[in-house]
Amino acid sequence: MSAPPVPSLAEASAGIADGTLSPVALCEQALARIAALEPALNAFILLTADRARAAAATAEAEIKAGRSRGPLHGIPYALKDIYDVAGLPTTAHSRVLIGRNTPVADSDAAARLEAAGMVLLGKLATHEFARGGVRDDDLPFPRAKNPWNPLHFAGGSSSGSGAGVSSGMMALAMGSDTGGSIRLPAAFSGCVGLKPTYGRLSRRGVVPLSFGMDHTGPLTRTVEDCALAMQVLAGHDPEDPGSAPVPVGDYMSGLRDGVAGLRLGYARAYNIEAGVDAEALAANDAAVEVLAKLGAGIVEVAMPSLKRFEAAVWTIIHAESFAIHQQDLRQRPEAYGRTTRERIMLGAFVTGPQYVQAQRLRLSLMREVDALFGEVDAILCAPAHGAAPLAAESDDGPWRRAQPITAAFNVTGHPALCLPAGFAANGLPLSLQIVGRNFDEATVLRIGQAYEQATEWHTRRPPEAWA
Amino acid sequence: MPDEMELDFQSALRVAGISIPEDRYAIMLDAYHQYRKLVAVLDEPTPYADEPAAAPHLAASPVR
Numbered sequence: 063m064s065a066p067p068v069p070s071l072a073e074a075s076a077g078i079a080d081g082t083l084s085p086v087a088l089c090e091q092a093l094a095r096i097a098a099l100e101p102a103l104n105a106f107i108l109l110t111a112d113r114a115r116a117a118a119a120t121a122e123a124e125i126k127a128g129r130s131r132g133p134l135h136g137i138p139y140a141l142k143d144i145y146d147v148a149g150l151p152t153t154a155h156s157r158v159l160i161g162r163n164t165p166v167a168d169s170d171a172a173a174r175l176e177a178a179g180m181v182l183l184g185k186l187a188t189h190e191f192a193r194g195g196v197r198d199d200d201l202p203f204p205r206a207k208n209p210w211n212p213l214h215f216a217g218g219s220s221s222g223s224g225a226g227v228s229s230g231m232m233a234l235a236m237g238s239d240t241g242g243s244i245r246l247p248a249a250f251s252g253c254v255g256l257k258p259t260y261g262r263l264s265r266r267g268v269v270p271l272s273f274g275m276d277h278t279g280p281l282t283r284t285v286e287d288c289a290l291a292m293q294v295l296a297g298h299d300p301e302d303p304g305s306a307p308v309p310v311g312d313y314m315s316g317l318r319d320g321v322a323g324l325r326l327g328y329a330r331a332y333n334i335e336a337g338v339d340a341e342a343l344a345a346n347d348a349a350v351e352v353l354a355k356l357g358a359g360i361v362e363v364a365m366p367s368l369k370r371f372e373a374a375v376w377t378i379i380h381a382e383s384f385a386i387h388q389q390d391l392r393q394r395p396e397a398y399g400r401t402t403r404e405r406i407m408l409g410a411f412v413t414g415p416q417y418v419q420a421q422r423l424r425l426s427l428m429r430e431v432d433a434l435f436g437e438v439d440a441i442l443c444a445p446a447h448g449a450a451p452l453a454a455e456s457d458d459g460p461w462r463r464a465q466p467i468t469a470a471f472n473v474t475g476h477p478a479l480c481l482p483a484g485f486a487a488n489g490l491p492l493s494l495q496i497v498g499r500n501f502d503e504a505t506v507l508r509i510g511q512a513y514e515q516a517t518e519w520h521t522r523r524p525p526e527a528w529a
Numbered sequence: 530m531p532d533e534m535e536l537d538f539q540s541a542l543r544v545a546g547i548s549i550p551e552d553r554y555a556i557m558l559d560a561y562h563q564y565r566k567l568v569a570v571l572d573e574p575t576p577y578a579d580e581p582a583a584a585p586h587l588a589a590s591p592v593r
Contacts, residue, residue, distance in 0.1 A: 274582070274583060369570055373567055373569075373570045373571055376567060377567075377568055377571065380564070384545070388546075388547075391547055392546045392547055395547070395548075404553065404556075404560070407545075407547055407549070407557070408560060408564060410541050410542060410544075410545035411561055411564050411565075416568055416571050418581055419571040419572075419575065420568075420571060421581030421582045421583045422580065422582070423571065423575075424581070425579070425580065425581060425582040428582060459556055460556065460557055461559065461560035461563045
């Protein structure tokens with residue numbers, strides 16, 4: 063492979079700061095990596111190479127002139143194609159929006175990353191409207207593939223983000239998470255994904271799926287990179303009704319403080335109730351042991367029943383997504399891919415009282431899970447039933463046989479981080495989920511950093527033989 | 530002859546103003562059955578005063 067993976071955000075930042083790495087050269091490295099891998103991975107919907115080269119040259123000139131904008135200045139990134147960038151089409155991977163959705167303003171996330179001097183590489187594949195599935199023969203763009211094995215599901219809906227970061231095309235990609243759509247691609251593609259607290263990151267300029275469940279957040283190679291990105295992305299946005307006027311944390315200063323003295327709650331029974339397979343359960347057990355050896359106190363915690371989370375989350379997502387799409391579903395249903403259309407149509411079955419009951423149940427679940435944080439500093443559990451399934455065996459119908467278990471924390475809104483935690487016998491990544499108190503992303507990242515640095519999972523790279 | 534559940538399904542589609550191709554009817558009907566099973570927990574009694582999570586949090590109104 064003539065185009066090596068791009069360095070992490072932290073490595074690139076250090077190199078640019080000490081003058082050993084040029085933003086222009088880094089941009090070319092990213093573009094070469096994309097050119098080498100993209101035919102096999104389909105991570106991108108839109109590659110903005112000319113724009114990236116111009117932005118990298120500007121960044122290099124600014125830095126040389128002593129006008130550095132901070133640690134991410136001159137480093138490439140990419141956006142799931144539900145984030146608006148002024149002048150670029152936002153398609154949400156759908157014919158519904160092609161030719162009718164070129165925004166005039168940046169999403170909040172794009173505006174923050176651009177202000178930090180980052181270099182946009184382009185827009186990434188997603189499940190259609192962040193709701194479709196693996197089926198892509200009726201979509202305008204192919205689905206992103208899993209870099210560890212293209213025959214397997216890349217996770218979704220931020221599939222291009224996970225594939226792009228994991229394969230070393232970029233060190234940061236933005237995703238969105240309504241039921242697990244940052245954390246599942248991170249878990250299946252073997253990288254780090256953070257669903258921050260509901261309201262911590264703005265959703266302005268991001269195509270909505272479910273107002274009450276949508277979260278935006280970063281996917282990165284390492285936990286440190288995730289912290290670096292969060293420092294730029296977090297903040298109150300009065301133009302997002304869900305945005306919280308809570309002061310932004312310091313995600314970097316305590317990152318290396320370790321876990322000694324922390325009390326962690328292992329939701330092992332929840333994993334078992336959810337049907338997590340033996341390999342993933344063993345990987346989670348081993349991860350908990352690692353954290354215990356690092357000095358964390360471990361107790362088992364009892365989560366509310368998964369069935370209650372599922373009733374709340376899917377009732378709300380079905381109803382809200384149908385409310386958003388009902389006009390197009392009535393007038394031009396053929397413009398949607400079949401999986402997306404049928405999944406969103408499930409909202410037609412939700413009654414008004416069911417929606418209200420789901421919102422009441424949600425509040426109860428938020429309080430029940432929040433109460434656990436009176437006993438522990440974080441909750442540990444699996445983000446998925448196991449490693450990525452074969453794409454050909456993944457659900458593409460309206461009703462999924464196995465609902466994502468990540469969705470519990472979309473219901474409660476707590477921050478949840480996924481990071482590599484081993485490998486299945488078939489060579490595909492496994493993952494650990496770390497859930498923290500509301501707006502305490504700093505502790506979640508601190509625990510993730512301690513675990514990551516005590517293991518070697520994050521150093522492994524996907525094979526390139528198929529590229 | 531459709532059973533009561535299937536009549537509810539057809540009614541929900543009619544009220545929503547959407548239709549399903551014939552070859553997908555059985556699959557969507559099954560999804561409807563699955564959804565009804567999933568939300569059975571929402572029928573459990575809830576105290577009158579339990580408010581929903583989506584209750585608005587108001588800021589002060591602007592003044593002239």
